[in-house]
Amino acid sequence: MRIIKNEFAKYISADFIDNRFALPPGFAEYIQIMPATYLYNKGWIKFFDAKNILECSDYYLSSYVEDTMVFLEEDNDFKGGIFWVPFGEWSDKHTYYICCDKASPDFGMVVDAHDNNPGCNKDFVNSDYNWNSFMTFIEARDFG
Secondary structure, eight states: OHHHHHHHHTTSOHHHHHHHBOOOTTHHHHHHHSOTTOOEEETTEEEOOHHHHHHHHHHHIIIIIHHHHHHHHHOTTOOSOSOEEEEEEETTTEEEEEEOBTTSTTTTOEEEEESOOGGGOTTGGGSSSEESSHHHHHHHSOOO
């Protein structure tokens, strides 16, 4: 978890991260048991190993986090999550994100971001492509 926090610390203050960032149940275990070389790849679906989570997180952070923080400052009623960690993808424009912002009502939610980013769109979590937890996501997908 510290290594993911360090990625966010490039863009957001450490105090803000310490107050709001946490790995949701189920997802924390996923990260701990995935070997560094693991990449689930069946058809169009991929789950990232720890290295790929970090690489994808770095891209996400450099592309979106500053905009999300500006959005948060401009909208005091914004309740969406600031910390969304990408952990997989399918097809060419879908990325799976999990909300790791414990101050958000979206904490633990998994979204399928179709050419989008949940941290920059406060209405995104109302889409048909979300699951209320990592375990619900795993149970709902057909990985057989």
